[in-house]
Amino acid sequence: RKEVEQDPGPFNVPEGATVAFNCTYSNSASQSFFWYRQDCRKEPKLLMSVYSSGNEDGRFTAQLNRASQYISLLIRDSKLSDSATYLCVVNYPGRRALTFGSGTRLQVQP
C-alpha cells in the first residue's frame, strides 16, 4: 500500500462547480498535512496547510479525518485557473522528509 494515495483523475468539471478530492495516508501517527498545487511542468507550490479542526482559505477548504486517515480538499466555484494537479503531502514521524502523493489532476472547463 502506498504511504499517500490519491485518485489520479482527471476530474473534469465545468466552471462554477464544486469539486472535492480525498487523499488517504497509511501512518496514523502522521503529524503534518498539506495540499500543494502543481501546474504542468512547473514547480509544486503550497496551497494550504491542513489543520485538525479544518481550515478555509477563500474558495478552498481542507479537512482532516484522523480516524479514517484521510484529508480532503474542497474547491467551490471552480475557475479555469484552478486547472492543475493537486498534491497531497504528509509528514511521517521519524522521517526527515515530506511524503508526496502522486497527485490528482483537475481540469475546469468553460
Add this chain to the structure above:
Amino acid sequence: EAQVTQNPRYLITVTGKKLTVTCSQNMNHEYMSWYRQDPGLGLRQIYYSMNVEVTDKGDVPEGYKVSRKEKRNFPLILESPSPNQTSLYFCASSPGTTGQPQHFGDGTRLSIL
C-alpha cells in the same frame, strides 16, 4: 525576493558524462532536498540535508551524490548519468527539518541519451 534557484533549467547530455545541477536558496533555510518527478510516480526524494555538512539518503539515492558545504547551496551530482535518470528534478528548502512546507525551485529537466 525569496527563492530557490536551480541551474540549468534544461539539459540534454549523453550517458556517462558527469554533470552537476546547482541549487541555491536565499532564505537562510536549514533544510534542503532534491526530488525527481516521473509520470505516475510522483515526487520521490533523492537526498536531503539538515544543515551544513549533514546529508542523508532519501528514497532513490542510487546514482546521485550531493554536498552541503555552505548553507545556501546544495548541488546534485550525477557522476555517470544513465538514461533511467532522465527526469524532472526539483530542489526544495524549508526553515526547519520536518513537518514544514517546502519552497521549490523551478525544476531542471534532464535528458540522458
